[in-house]
Structures are given as structure tokens and as C-alpha cells.
Amino acid sequence: MVQSLNYLKETSSQTAGPYVHIGLAPGAAGFDIYREELGWDIAGPNAAGERIRVEGLVIDGMGAPVKDVMLEAWQANAAGIYAHPEDPRNAEVEDGFRGWGRIITDFETGVWGFDTIKPGATPGRNGSVQAPHINLWIVARGINIGLNTRLYFEDEADANANDPVINLVEQVDRRDTLVAKRTEVDGKVVYRFDITLQGEGETVFLDI
Amino acid sequence: MTGPKTLPKGEFFMRDRNIHPPAYTKDYKTSVARSPQYAMLSLENTRSEITGPVFGHNDVDAIDNDLIKNYAKESDPIGERIIVHGRVLDENGRPVPNTLVEIWQANAGGRYRHKKDMYLAPIDPNFGGCGRTVTDEDGYYFFRTIKPGAYPWRNWVNSWRPAHIHVSVFGSGFAQRLITQLYFEGDPLIPHCPIVKTIPDQDAINRLVAALDLNATVPLDTIAYKFDIVLRGRRSTLFENRLEGN
Numbered sequence: 001m002v003q004s005l006n007y008l009k010e011t012s013s014q015t016a017g018p019y020v021h022i023g024l025a026p027g028a029a030g031f032d033i034y035r036e037e038l039g040w041d042i043a044g045p046n047a048a049g050e051r052i053r054v055e056g057l058v059i060d061g062m063g064a065p066v067k068d069v070m071l072e073a074w075q076a077n078a079a080g081i082y083a084h085p086e087d088p089r090n091a092e093v094e095d096g097f098r099g100w101g102r103i104i105t106d107f108e109t110g111v112w113g114f115d116t117i118k119p120g121a122t123p124g125r126n127g128s129v130q131a132p133h134i135n136l137w138i139v140a141r142g143i144n145i146g147l148n149t150r151l152y153f154e155d156e157a158d159a160n161a162n163d164p165v166i167n168l169v170e171q172v173d174r175r176d177t178l179v180a181k182r183t184e185v186d187g188k189v190v191y192r193f194d195i196t197l198q199g200e201g202e203t204v205f206l207d208i
Numbered sequence: 209m210t211g212p213k214t215l216p217k218g219e220f221f222m223r224d225r226n227i228h229p230p231a232y233t234k235d236y237k238t239s240v241a242r243s244p245q246y247a248m249l250s251l252e253n254t255r256s257e258i259t260g261p262v263f264g265h266n267d268v269d270a271i272d273n274d275l276i277k278n279y280a281k282e283s284d285p286i287g288e289r290i291i292v293h294g295r296v297l298d299e300n301g302r303p304v305p306n307t308l309v310e311i312w313q314a315n316a317g318g319r320y321r322h323k324k325d326m327y328l329a330p331i332d333p334n335f336g337g338c339g340r341t342v343t344d345e346d347g348y349y350f351f352r353t354i355k356p357g358a359y360p361w362r363n364w365v366n367s368w369r370p371a372h373i374h375v376s377v378f379g380s381g382f383a384q385r386l387i388t389q390l391y392f393e394g395d396p397l398i399p400h401c402p403i404v405k406t407i408p409d410q411d412a413i414n415r416l417v418a419a420l421d422l423n424a425t426v427p428l429d430t431i432a433y434k435f436d437i438v439l440r441g442r443r444s445t446l447f448e449n450r451l452e453g454n
Contacts, residue, residue: 008299008438012412013228014389015236015403016374019322023312023338023374030323033279033336035269038308061241068324074260074382084259086217086380100261107324124254135256137385142238144229144406146387150256168249197242207223207248208257208383 013145020070020139021104028104037102042073042116044096049078049120053190054151054180055113058105058138061198065110069140071103073114075133080120118153118189124164131159131166138195148206151193154182169204177203218443219253220383221299229406236402237363253383260382263308265342272340275313275353279336286332287316287354291432292390293424295347296377299441303347309437310340310376311351311390318359318369327359352430358397370397370404379439390435391417 021029027037043049054073058066076082076099083093083100093099105112116134124130131152138147152160160166160179169175180191195203231243251257271278276285292311296304314320314337317329321337335354343349358368373390391398398404398417407413415438424432 006301007441008297008301009227009412009415010224010299010440011386011388011415011438012407012409013386014374014406014416015239016376016387017389017403018324019312019320020374020387022320022322022336023310024376026336026338029321031279031321031336033338034272034340036267038263038267061243061245064241066242072385074256076256082255082259084262084381086259087255098261122255125252130254130256133256135382137382139387140242142236142240142242144231144233144236144239144243146385147231147244165249165251165254168251174246198245202244202246204246205244205248207225207250208253 015141015144016070016139016146018068018141020068024070025102025104039072039100039102041096042075042099042101042114043077044094044098046094047077047097047117048094049117050189051115052118053113053115053188054134054193055111055190056180056193056195057110057112058140058195058197065105066140066197067105067107067110069105069110069112069138071112072137073101073103073116074135074137075099075116075119076122078117078120080122080132082122121159128164129159129162131156131163133163133165136195147197148208149195149203150178150206151191152179153191154179165206174204177201219258220381220440220442223440227407227409227412229408233402233406236406239406257383258381260378260380260385263342263378264306267308268340268342273349273351275335275337275339275351278339280334283334285315285335285354287335289352289430290355291350291352291424291426291430292373292418292435293348293350293421293432294434294436296343296349296379296437296439297347298379298439303343303345304379304439305343305345305347307343307347307380308340308378309343309349310338311353311373312338313353313356313373314359316354316357318357320359329357329359355392363402367402368397368400370395370401375435375437377437377439384439386437386439388416388437392433393417393420
């Protein structure tokens with residue numbers, strides 16, 4: 001026998017279940033309890049950069065929209081800075097920019113969407129540069145541990161082509177599952193990003 | 209804003225997927241069509257994973273962690289009055305201070321205050337069923353609530369969830385984000401539950417079971433359960449290659 005390493009073990013994940021909204025977005029569950037719910041405003045009013053909307057569906061293995069899903073977004077500001085003390089430039093982040101949001105689907109259609117600003121490029125490992133992206137975390141009934149993925153932008157083709165994470169996806173035709181399609185609706189920039197949980201066109205998920 | 213001084217700034221330990229449920233767990237039926245089939249892409253930490261949202265005591269109100277009072281209209285809710293308390297630690301045993309902990313649960317009868325819950329047990333007019341708090345400098349948190357009841361769900365014909373409280377916790381980086389469920393010591397439904405059994409490791413299941421904590425009960429008032437939460441650890445900085453740009 002040898003000495004014990006004495007590390008604690010991470011608490012195991014469990015599904016968020018069908019009623020995740022009660023805890024994390026009670027307004028969506030149908031009642032009002034907190035002074036202010038968290039995660040409704042990702043960028044705040046003062047953030048520089050292009051105002052965008054992101055919309056999509058989460059689709060299950062049968063091709064049906066997942067109507068009880070909750071997503072969380074985490075992103076840098078337009079200058080590529082995270083509002084977190086371990087980003088050395090975090091003091092430059094605009095007042096009110098949190099970079100984090102919670103996104104609930106329409107319970108009837110499964111469509112979700114959020115307003116934010118388009119993030120800037122961020123540093124990667126070993127001097128590389130990561131293309132602009134939004135980190136997404138997806139929980140729902142039937143999902144045993146939250147799924148991580150990234151949303152990249154169609155109109156950043158050059159940056160995407162050099163992105164160290166996209167380039168880790170060995171099957172080249174799967175890389176597009178990480179890229180949101182740019183459209184304009186009534187003069188507003190909308191990125192469409194459908195997430196396929198399983199099967200044909202399955203989105204690339206990340207073990208971060 | 210400065211980070212907690214007790215925590216190293218390195219990368220997170222690799223997540224041990226052997227103590228987490230896999231995506232596909234056929235006895236929990238909803239997972240069958242909601243589980244990715246391809247392998248995940250393993251990603252070394254970048255700044256995108258090491259950072260995460262920062263919360264402060266300004267984000268929550270003092271009453272938010274008291275589910276006995278935070279939705280009380282006419283009187284207190286009905287049910288077993290309990291305290292749930294513990295610490296948020298990392299795998300190195302270090303406290304995770306100033307992190308957001310959120311919970312949600314059914315009422316004493318197993319009914320959720322959610323427009324999608326149609327179970328015949330009644331809503332409690334004085335019970336909302338959610339709470340939130342921010343850990344203190346020692347990683348400590350506590351809630352006061354009503355012990356939830358078991359409830360039936362459409363999995364098998366006769367499936368009942370054990371009494372449980374859903375727990376959401378952030379940590380300091382997005383890679384530590386975790387949602388889990390707290391179960392209660394001695395509940396005979398635990399070993400029957402297909403959601404519990406998505407976890408392949410019995411020790412890991414045991415770590416989700418809150419212990420009765422008589423030392424923390426308030427005599428003649430409230431029973432206590434202790435539930436520590438462990439998030440991924442971070443490497444020390446001894447021999448670490450610093451991430452470029454940090």
C-alpha cells in the first residue's frame with residue numbers, strides 16, 4: 001500500500017430535471033419571488049460593440065425541439081476581456097457588463113434567444129488567438145451532466161479557420177455545428193444557432 | 209475586484225467522468241434521446257474556461273436563503289422545518305468563497321410550484337420552493353426550508369423520486385459549473401431511483417446524501433442536515449506552465 005493522496009472527489013452531477021426554472025428562473029416557472037432574477041442581461045447598457053441577437057433550438061435525437069432546456073452563456077466583451085478577476089484586463093470591462101446569461105425556451109415551441117454584444121477574440125493557449133465565441137452550457141431533464149459547447153460566428157471565417165479549438169475537431173464536416181449563421185431581421189443582426197443533442201448533425205460538445 | 213487569496217490560479221483538475229453519470233442511461237428514459245452519441249472533444253483550459261461569472265452579496269437578499277419566509281403569505285409553510293448547511297470546497301479541500309449556491313425543490317407533499325407540474329398533491333400557498341445564497345469567506349452556506357416530499361414521475365409505471373433538493377453552484381470558473389441533487393439520510397427510495405442510479409459509483413452516490421446533523425439543529429424548532437459540495441480542484445502553481453497572456 002501507499003499513502004493516500006487525500007484529494008476530495010468532485011460532487012457528482014445530476015440532471016436539472018423538468019423544473020429547473022423554479023430555482024433558476026422562477027419567473028418562467030410562473031411566480032415572482034426575488035427582487036431581481038439573475039442572468040437576464042448579459043451585456044448591460046454600456047457595453048461597446050455590435051448588438052446582436054442569438055436564437056435557436058435544442059433538438060433531441062428524434063429531431064424534436066427540447067422545450068424544457070435551460071442554457072447559460074459566458075462570453076468576453078467586444079475587446080475580448082472577461083469580467084472576472086483572473087482576466088488581467090478585467091478592470092477595463094464596461095460597468096454593467098457581466099458576460100453571463102441564463103436563457104429559457106418558449107415552453108410551447110422550444111425556441112430560445114438572447115440579446116448581447118458580439119464578443120472579441122480572446123487569448124488561447126501558447127500564444128494562440130481564439131476566434132470570437134460564446135461559451136454555452138446546457139441542462140435539462142434527461143441530460144445527466146451539463147453539456148458544454150461553443151458558439152462561433154459565421155462572419156468570422158478567417159478567425160474561425162485559425163481557431164485552436166475548432167481545429168481540434170478531427171472530422172472537418174462537424175466543425176460547422178459550432179458556427180452560428182448570420183441573418184438580419186428587421187435591420188437587427190440575428191445569429192441562428194441550433195444545437196443537436198444526438199444523431200445526424202450532432203453538435204460538438206466539449207469536455208472542458 | 210480581486211480573487212480569493214486562498215485559491216491557486218492554475219488550470220482545473222481534469223473532471224473524473226467515472227464518478228459522473230454518462231449521458232446515456234437507458235433506465236432514465238428521457239436520457240435516451242437527449243444523450244450525445246459522439247465522444248466529447250477534450251479541451252485544455254483556456255481563459256474561456258478558467259473564468260466565470262462573479263456574484264456578490266448585492267445580487268441576493270438576506271431572505272433569499274430562507275424558504276420558510278421568502279414566499280410566506282399568510283403563515284409559514286406546512287412541513288418538516290429543516291436547515292440545510294455545509295461548505296463548498298474544491299478537491300484540494302480549500303473553501304470556495306463568494307460563490308452563488310441556488311436550490312429548488314418540491315413542497316412537503318412533493319408538489320412543485322411550476323405550471324408544468326400536474327401532480328394531484330396541492331400547492332402550499334406559503335411555499336415557493338427556491339432559494340439562493342452566496343458562500344462566505346470560509347465557503348460556508350446555509351438554507352432554511354421545508355423537507356420536500358417524494359413525488360411520482362412518468363418513467364416506469366410506478367416511479368417515485370426520493371425526497372431531494374436540486375442544487376446549483378458556480379465556483380470561480382465556468383468549468384466548475386455544476387448542478388446536482390441532495391438526498392436525505394435514510395430515505396429508502398434512494399436505491400430504487402433510476403436518476404440516482406445514473407451515477408455508476410456507489411461512493412459517489414453516498415456523497416449526495418445529506419447527513420442528519422443534530423449538532424446544528426435548533427432545539428424545538430428546526431432539524432438540520434449537512435451537505436458539503438465539492439467542486440473541481442485547481443493545480444498548484446509549483447511547476448505550472450503559465451497560460452500565455454495571463
